[in-house]
């Protein structure tokens with residue numbers, strides 16, 4: 782088996798997921814990162830030119846993941862079917878997502894929170910559900926930026942949607958802010974997303 786060690790806050794891959802790599806000759810994490818980054822660049826281009834549809838749907842959320850990781854992973858765009866150290870029981874994923882999407886629509890309609898807080902809560906809950914076998918952080922950051930731009934008419938956050946597995950101060954700050962959000966405190970994450978630091 783390849784040596785894919787888990788980084789701080791990253792999801793360990795199941796052996797059967799490793800078999801799901803579309804590119805057989807990838808052997809190192811660095812190579813995998815590069816292929817994933819190229820794929821995400823393609824997704825960013827697709828986003829610019831896409832037909833505008835309702836983005837707060839299971840269909841769009843899966844499509845975005847497929848566009849970001851579909852060149853690399855067979856399971857891109859499909860919900861996970863195994864347990865992870867983060868996330869709801871996998872059988873609950875569709876219902877949890879449906880509830881979140883309804884909540885977000887409600888928050889927007891009723892101005893329940895300031896726009897940044899709506900986006901931050903959406904991001905945190907999306908990663909907390911942990912829809913996919915991998916790529917949840919990058920997908921949820923990009924999805925949140927799409928929500929900001931398309932629906933909330935705001936500038937995207939200052940985080941990075943492409944790089945992730947760099948274990949450094951900024952990533953640690955991001956994970957710390959997510960853990961505070963796990964306990965209902967969104968203040969750190971709210972500060973983080975507009976802090977304009979070197980990207981995650």
Ligand SMILES: Nc1ncnc2c1ncn2[C@@H]1O[C@H](COP(=O)(O)OP(=O)(O)O)[C@@H](O)[C@H]1O
Pocket residue numbers: 790791792867905908909913914915916917918919920921945956959960963
């Ligand atoms: N305590 C936490 N609460 C909520 N989300 C978390 C927590 N820790 C990590 N995460 C999220 O999980 C992501 C890692 O999941 P993963 O599927 O490996 O995504 P990626 O491959 O894009 O890094 C992190 O980037 C972060 O968004």
Ligand SMILES: [Mg+2]
Pocket residue numbers: 791792915916917
């Ligand atoms: Mg990962």
